[in-house]
Amino acid sequence: AxxxxxxxxxxxxxxxxxxxxxxxxxxxxxxxxxxxxxxxxxxxxxxxxxxxxxxxxxxxxxxxxxxxxxxxxxxxxxxxxxxxxxxxxxxxxxxxxxxxxxxxxxxxxxxxxxxxxxxxxxxxxxxxxxxxxxxxxxxxxxxxxxxxxxxxxxxxxAYADRIVVASLINDGIEAYDAGHYRDALDVYQAALKTPGGEQLRVLNGIYLANYKLHHTKAAMDAFGKVIDYGLKSDKLAVKFLFKPGSTQFSTDRSVRAPYDAWLEKISERTAAKQGCLEIVGNTSATGLPAINDRLSGLRADYVKDRLEDNEHSLRGRLIATGKGSREMIVGTGKDDASDALDRRVEFKTAKCAI
The missing domain is CATH 3.40.50 (Rossmann fold)
Known part of the structure; x- marks a missing residue:
């Protein structure tokens, strides 16, 4: 090629x-x-x-x-x-x-x-x-x-208009991957102020760099903006990792993220918009389709219950469904970090019935 x-x-x-x-x-x-x-x-x-x-x-x-x-x-x-x-x-x-x-x-x-x-x-x-x-x-x-x-x-x-921002984002990604989180944060914040800079990689980068620097409040403020960005596009996928075959979040410290804080922020931002959401569980193709369908639905139910516990005003505004492995994004079936997106929970804006 x-x-x-x-x-x-x-x-x-x-x-x-x-x-x-x-x-x-x-x-x-x-x-x-x-x-x-x-x-x-x-x-x-x-x-x-x-x-x-x-x-x-x-x-x-x-x-x-x-x-x-x-x-x-x-x-x-x-x-x-x-x-x-x-x-x-x-x-x-x-x-x-x-x-x-x-x-x-x-x-x-x-x-x-x-x-x-x-x-x-x-x-x-x-x-x-x-x-x-x-x-x-x-x-x-x-x-x-x-x-x-x-x-x-x-x-x-759109590509030509954003290529300068893309070069800044690349600087931030390289700094982050090298463990230079302060440098990465400075680059992402500069990119956000550049025309065309309000994009997901920049917002994710500001969250990640703040989280690595233990700037907890700044990190969660940034996560709120990530959620707003996704909801504005009507769909976002959050990488919640569960224990295999379970509806409980993974306890593996090497991959565990601040899921409780994420759920609080998702609840808060959805309630503030007085919006309704469809919560969709997904799995990779490993296992029997019927089991994957049931497991993905149970995981969506678990996330729905957690959001409603955080914000009682969301009751009646959320529905949970499971798609099993029918909507894989990566689809390679490796069941490791390379296809984590296939085991995501999606949030889709929905028309409120109330």
């Missing part, structure tokens, strides 16, 4: 070096960076340096983006190799694209497929620890710019 991309790039005829920056490659469904996407990016850089000397790789930063370079974007997506919509996700589809920021056009594409053997799709720390997943316009624009374009097409406007 990378050889196709780089060898067929429609560059101008001048012999000058061409600056290439990589907007970090992501999972094409969740938008997460992972061990696999980082390895893919590393191999692309090695290939550029060894075989395509005209390209000069520069760090993805606000400074480099301001010079209107060539930007490489890419997605790595679990799929069913035979194209069956409900079949097992037994392959990965690789999509790479080069976008020329000077002309605002796609100048090359590269696609390929890979078998899952030896691939580690575990999200990096920032994405693994982010509490909430919601549809995000910026991430959608990135994915559309790679998967929904052909050579000669104009770059998605």
């Amino acid at each position: 990378a050889n196709d991309l780089l060898s067929k790039a429609k560059l101008d005829a001048s012999p000058d070096k061409v600056t290439l920056v990589i907007d970090p490659l992501i999972d094409g469904v969740t938008g997460s960076q992972s061990v696999a996407t980082h390895l893919e990016e590393k191999r692309v850089i090695e290939l550029v340096k060894s075989s395509y000397p005209r390209f000069q790789v520069a760090r993805f930063s606000a400074e480099s983006v301001a010079k209107s370079p060539i930007v490489l974007i890419g997605t790595f997506t679990a799929i069913n190799n035979a194209g069956a919509a409900t079949g097992p996700r037994d392959a990965y589809r690789i999509c790479l694209a080069l976008a020329d920021l000077k002309t605002r056009t796609i100048i090359s594409k590269g696609v390929a497929r890979a078998l899952p053997d030896g691939i580690d799709p575990t999200p990096v720390a920032f994405f693994a620890e982010s509490p909430v997943f919601a549809k995000d316009a910026s991430t959608d624009a990135y994915i559309k710019s790679c998967q929904g374009t052909k050579v000669g097409d104009t770059i998605d406007q």
Whole structure:
């Protein structure tokens, strides 16, 4: 895919070096960076340096983006190799694209497929620890710019408009993954003040950095804004991890998050909006479908009861349903950190009957 991309790039005829920056490659469904996407990016850089000397790789930063370079974007997506919509996700589809920021056009594409053997799709720390997943316009624009374009097409406007913010967010993710939480917080707060900066990765980042710094009040204030963001988009998924086969939250200290505080904040923000919610439990595909359906429903009921205990005004405003494994997001069936989103609890805004 990378050889196709780089060898067929429609560059101008001048012999000058061409600056290439990589907007970090992501999972094409969740938008997460992972061990696999980082390895893919590393191999692309090695290939550029060894075989395509005209390209000069520069760090993805606000400074480099301001010079209107060539930007490489890419997605790595679990799929069913035979194209069956409900079949097992037994392959990965690789999509790479080069976008020329000077002309605002796609100048090359590269696609390929890979078998899952030896691939580690575990999200990096920032994405693994982010509490909430919601549809995000910026991430959608990135994915559309790679998967929904052909050579000669104009770059998605939403992606082009937010690329400076994307470079700041990348600085924050790198700082967070390295354990530099104070630096990460400073970057995320700066990104929030930048046009186009109010997006889920920034809000998650402000929550996570404050939580790691033990700024409890600031962290929960930030979590409230994450919840507001998700409810405004009509749907958010919160990563509550349960004990296997149980309706009780996991007690594993290595993965346990402040679920009690999360539930309090969700209750508070929903009650403040006088809104109604459908609470939807989900599971991965491990186990019998009938058992998964029942377990996901019981987990949704448990979360519903907790929210109503926190805010009595929510009684009559919440309904709980279980979807079992019918609405998996990742779908690889690994039952580990790589597909935690498949074991999520979703909150969907619903029309109030009262």
